[in-house]
Amino acid sequence: MTTPIVEVVNDLERKRAAAFLADHIPGNLAAVFSVSLERSNGGPASFVLRTDDDAGIAAVVHIGPPFEDASWFLRADREDLAELLITDTRMVNSIAVRPELRRHGVASALLAEGERRVMGEGVQLIYGVANGGVEIDAFYRRHGYEVGPAATPMLIRLGDDRVMMPLDGQQNRWFFKVVNQDPSAKRPYAMVRTPTARQIELHERESKLD
């Protein structure tokens, strides 16, 4: 039996949540920053949610604007694209459940609560990187996400802008879900595609010219 989901709002608790994620996700690199740093980067949009049981932390999810991805575009002098990613998208940075509590809907409840908060912010796309076993793909697909092929970039269109998102690591897969879609719009505001080999090649060539 787990406790109601709460937001982790102080730094000591954040450190504990970060340690929990590091212990339960092999190779987890997504940093959980101090509350003040996250607030100065992205306002209240970044949050950590937790649920407990008698033995301590049962599960944690960390969702926020994609600061790291946005920083690539800042480095390439594309402040407009960095800003677009921060306002229109959110990343599920990490989610983990203690092994003995898995397959009882604990992560589903955390993700649903995280998505509920994000939807209220007018976000258009939720995405992340799956970097563990096949259960992660099954979990995200169950929640309406698409999971891309391993080691393949993702092509995002937001309004009139297109953003190619590279992917490091041979086993990593992008997962993504378009949300808050206006059903009456002629053309959806947000779309995600797995780029063709030709699109990847063109993008790489253009990036080199910059």
Ligand SMILES: CC(C)(COP(=O)(O)OP(=O)(O)OC[C@H]1O[C@@H](n2cnc3c(N)ncnc32)[C@H](O)[C@@H]1OP(=O)(O)O)[C@@H](O)C(=O)NCCC(=O)NCCS
């Ligand atoms: C992925 C993870 C968070 C899922 O947590 P969970 O609480 O067990 O997930 P839920 O019980 O809410 O599962 C919901 C659905 O996801 C799918 N799913 C979850 N785990 C699965 C598994 N091992 N195999 C197949 N499908 C799975 C199923 O469709 C499941 O529904 P069902 O049980 O009715 O069949 C958990 O396995 C975990 O902590 N893994 C290690 C950490 C990790 O790698 N996290 C992701 C990287 S950020």
